[in-house]
Amino acid sequence: KAGVTQTPRYLIKTRGQQVTLSCSPISGHRSVSWYQQTPGQGLQFLFEYFSETQRNKGNFPGRFSGRQFSNSRSEMNVSTLELGDSALYLCASSHRSGTPNEQFFGPGTRLTVL
Amino acid sequence: GESVGLHLPTLSVQEGDNSIINCAYSNSASDYFIWYKQESGKGPQFIIDIRSNMDKRQGQRVTVLLNKTVKHLSLQIAATQPGDSAVYFCAETRMDSSYKLIFGSGTRLLVRP
Numbered sequence: 001k002a003g004v005t006q007t008p009r010y011l012i013k014t015r016g017q018q019v020t021l022s023c024s025p026i027s028g029h030r031s032v033s034w035y036q037q038t039p040g041q042g043l044q045f046l047f048e049y050f051s052e053t054q055r056n057k058g059n060f061p062g063r064f065s066g067r068q069f070s071n072s073r074s075e076m077n078v079s080t081l082e083l084g085d086s087a088l089y090l091c092a093s094s095h096r097s098g099t100p101n102e103q104f105f106g107p108g109t110r111l112t113v114l
Numbered sequence: 115g116e117s118v119g120l121h122l123p124t125l126s127v128q129e130g131d132n133s134i135i136n137c138a139y140s141n142s143a144s145d146y147f148i149w150y151k152q153e154s155g156k157g158p159q160f161i162i163d164i165r166s167n168m169d170k171r172q173g174q175r176v177t178v179l180l181n182k183t184v185k186h187l188s189l190q191i192a193a194t195q196p197g198d199s200a201v202y203f204c205a206e207t208r209m210d211s212s213y214k215l216i217f218g219s220g221t222r223l224l225v226r227p
Binding site: 004031033035042043044045048055056058090092094103104105106107108 | 218
């Protein structure tokens with residue numbers, strides 16, 4: 001059974017640009033959550049999507065957005081990139097039918113903003 | 115690999131010794147806690163969980179202790195092995211808000227051969 005996949009694995013952008021990251025959950029999983037990981041702030045929850053609807057949202061500005069498709073694949077978008085957006089972006093998938101531990105993380109996308 | 119953090123507290127232990135990693139959580143309303151392990155270049159991997167109605171739970175070579183009075187979690191790893199070298203995070207959440215995990219700052223575990 002394939003794990004969570006994230007593309008691309010590495011990305012370099014410049015300030016002011018926008019970026020779209022993709023996450024394919026484990027087959028059968030309908031919930032996808034996104035996290036930002038930085039040395040200074042650690043792992044922070046961005047948002048969660050289930051059945052194409054955002055169910056939970058963290059404390060990030062509106063420049064951070066996401067969506068989920070009917071096949072459960074999810075994308076997150078960051079517009080008007082800032083240097084501080086440089087981070088590892090992780091997605092996690094789950095069935096969302098059991099306890100929260102059933103979240104499986106992907107390897108992440110490393111975004112560097114120059 | 116990915117740099118999880120340059121300023122993480124580090125625990126260095128001899129191979130074969132027991133390791134204890136501590137975590138303070140923030141929300142007294144949290145009722146579900148999880149320990150994750152993150153190796154270089156990988157996402158966090160589930161180790162063990164515990165609900166707030168328990169104070170101890172054991173897995174294979176790992177034990178989690180929960181002290182709700184002081185909002186403290188610990189992860190004990192028995193007979194630490196080189197493959198245990200990683201960054202360890204605790205996470206808290208509420209069962210009714212399910213999938214929003216609040217992570218601790220992490221501890222780097224280094225196992226000396």
